[in-house]
Amino acid sequence: MWFKNLLIYRFTKPFTLSPEQVEEKLHEHAFKPCGGQDMSTLGWVKPLGQQGSELVHTNNGCIMVCSQRQDKVLPASVIKDALEEKVLTIREDEDRVPSRKERLDIKEELVFDMLPRAFVKSRRQFAYIDPKNGWLVVDCGSHNRAEEMIVLLRESLGSMPVIPLAAKNTAYHTMTEWLKVAPPSGFELGGECELIDSADEAAVIRCKNQELTSKEILNHIDSGMLVKKLALSWSGGLEFMVDDQLVVKRLRFSDLIMERAEDVHTDSAAEQFDVDFSIMNAELASFIPALLEAFGGEDTSHLEAA
Known part of the structure; x- marks a missing residue:
């Protein structure tokens, strides 16, 4: 869960x-x-x-x-093989080549026949x-x-x-600044990031298991590259990767948080689910505002216009 x-x-x-x-x-x-x-x-x-x-x-x-x-x-290869087999039978038995429309009709019939038996x-x-x-x-x-x-x-x-959810500050430039200067209070850099060229987003450099403030990576930033994805840890007990759209991936709750959930005595899987959900949503209720604050706060212009 x-x-x-x-x-x-x-x-x-x-x-x-x-x-x-x-x-x-x-x-x-x-x-x-x-x-x-x-x-x-x-x-x-x-x-x-x-x-x-x-x-x-x-x-x-x-x-x-x-x-x-x-x-x-219903794999396309299975349909293709069955269709070719049917076409071959027509050519051998009737000495003719089915038209394109007839092949489409045969394909539809095959799909109709196969669907009830499909995994x-x-x-x-x-x-x-x-x-x-x-x-x-x-x-x-x-x-x-x-x-x-x-x-x-x-x-x-x-x-x-x-x-x-949207933040006030542009994520690209904010995360790039964190590598050049320092991450915001309560956050620490992880060992992974993805850089893109500000002039050509097709140009991508992925860094894994590296010291993100190393001279090599900072040289890429000085040459005009921006941070698109960045691994971080939060003092509240979370590790994660965040991208330029504020999508959080590979979220991991700390051992301390998981132990809190395990320490609560439960008699069923349903009770354990309830405990886990309670702890998780409480942690995220603190984490999400902290993440937004790190990016300059929430952009509420859409709310004012609504």
Whole structure:
């Protein structure tokens, strides 16, 4: 359950639905497995899995949700081989070459026949709503994948007025300055970064397991390169990589935090989930403002215009 990535969205209007109201609305879009001819399905599942009974889990005022996507696995190579075999049979039995339209029709028939027997793969996506702080936090490193969940939330709840969290200062220049001078109070540099050429973003240098303030790296910066991704640690007990869009990846909670969760006596996986979620959202409630402050504070111009 511990999030490994953070995509943070800001509500442009207060979130006023109660957990009970969210639960009721999510039920209308509960997950259903793929039917015979479905290529994919998407819906809500219980965050606690078989240990849970509801589609939401609440702690510290935060509302955890979980979506599940199921896709049929029908490799293009399998369809291609079956199509070529069918075309070959027609050529041998009827002494003719199928037209392009006929090949397309045959392909559609093959897909129709194969879909009910295709394997399926599933993936789950966790997120939680923090009404007090006005955030939607998604455990995802890609805005495209997160958008899929946000669209489902919007369809389920009627609206989901969120935009990506934004800072006042430009991340490129801010992180570059941290390497040249020093990181902000409460943060320490890690051993990894990615640099891009300010004149040509296709030019990329990746540095791993290195002293980021070394002369070699600073020479690249002096030549005009900027920091796109940077490994950091936060004094609150987190290690992570942050990029120019404020997307947090490879998030790791310190051993001390994990031990706090393990020290709480629980009698079931559901109780342990509740403890973990409580500790995690409390830590992130401190970390997210600290991260924003490091980038000059939150850009609230979009809120003022809303």
